[in-house]
Amino acid sequence: MEAPFIFGKIATEKNFTDREKETADLVRYFKSLINTIIISPRRWGKSSLVNKAADMAVEQESMLRVCQIDLFNVRNEEHFYSLLAQKVIAATSSHWEDAVGNIKNFFSHLVPKISIGPDPCNEVSVDFDWEETKRNPDEILDLAEKIAQAKKLKIVICIDEFQNISEFENPDYFQKRLRAHWQRHQNAAYCLYGSKRHMMMEVFTNPSKPFYKFGHIMFLEKIGTSHLVDFFRDRFEETGKRISREASQLIATLVDNHPYYAQQLAQSAWLRTEHDCTEKIVQEAHQALVGQLSLLFITITEALTSQQLHYLKALTAGEKAISSTETMHRYHISSPTSVVRSKAALVKNDILDIVGRTVSFQDPIYAYWLKTRYFA
Secondary structure: OOOOOOOOOOOOHHHOOOOHHHHHHHHHHHHOOOOEEEEOOOOOOHHHHHHHHHHHHHHHOOOEEEEEEEOOOOOOHHHHHHHHHHHHHHHOOOOHHHHHHHHHHHOOOOOOEEEEOOOOOOOEEEEOOHHHHHHOOHHHHOHHHHHHHHHOOEEEEEEEOHHHHHHOOOHHHHHHHHHHHHOOOOOEEEEEEOOOHHHHHHHHHOOOOOOOOOOEEEEOOOOOHHHHHHHHHHHHHHOOOEEOHHHHHHHHHHOOOOHHHHHHHHHHHHHHOOOEEOHHHHHHHHHHHHHHHHHHHHHHHHOOOHHHHHHHHHHHOOOOOOOOHHHHHHOOOOOHHHHHHHHHHHHHOOOEEEEOOEEEEOOHHHHHHHHHHHOO
16 A cells, blocks of 8 residues: 655645645736745745646646746756756747747757757757857846747746855856846746755845845745644545544644654654554654664764854753853853854754744754754
8 A cells, every 4th residue: 555645755636735825825926927935944845835836827827837947956057047948948848849949939149959859749958058158148048038928928937946046156146147137027937946945045035135025935834733633634544544633743743843754754653553543653653763864863963063062952952042151151152152153054054944033943853863862
């Protein structure tokens, strides 16, 4: 029997839970061509949300096309331009002849190199001479707008791991170029999101950055406990098993409502359950998950400085005024400056998250491991 929970993949159909408001909002933004930025910590379901909203928006509006791009392995402008052109052409072409026609019709200065794979219906790749592209990037940056105008389409370009453009050579200049083109588009819109929250915040909320106030910013919240509980119980029942409300609530509590870990722990508990899942089974599954991730957590922890570890120990102990003289003395923290530096470094390394004045761990299992095993 196939496990009813999904993690590490795009969650679709029954595997997609809650996010009704965010999905409805995003569908509306897509159909209205409103530029959107989605910000949240890692593995909170941004990609699944975008995928769900894209499917719904296209279903509701026949002239809408959604182009999805992942910049995970993109580290320079040359790769970015090639990928952008290729994905836009693929999203707006029904077959390879149409794709080749788009290439011929919408490039006048650039001469693309076209490669057709074994399946010409799905595998048409586009590349450019980099020196030529550097002189004429406008044709690629305006490609979606031109195709949309010519074909009377609406195009939404969704770019995952968008923060990676901050690692390009001369990133501010590149961002200014993107903004200068994209903000003029009337028939194409952009949905930008990524897994490094602090970098996304820097790109989109810093007044000195080119993408400041580029579009509507959506801050994802955690999935509510009641939604998770109902989701767990429904998925168990669909496979002929049962889980008590108390055990379902315990799963949500142990992972602090983290979407990825909620699915992972629920699956681990499901695999251990023959008929009825109890709180004891959930606890056993949780301990197994912590043990499974221990080697990864050791690697992360070994890379931290002693002052960062002292700060984390105080944080996991529930200390509120870590900069106080008494707390710093108790946890061997050298100075208030060290607190500030440690916190900033841990946020930059995606270990901690700061919302308002609240400091929290991005990974609730890592927080538990530190408290109960490393610092115990």
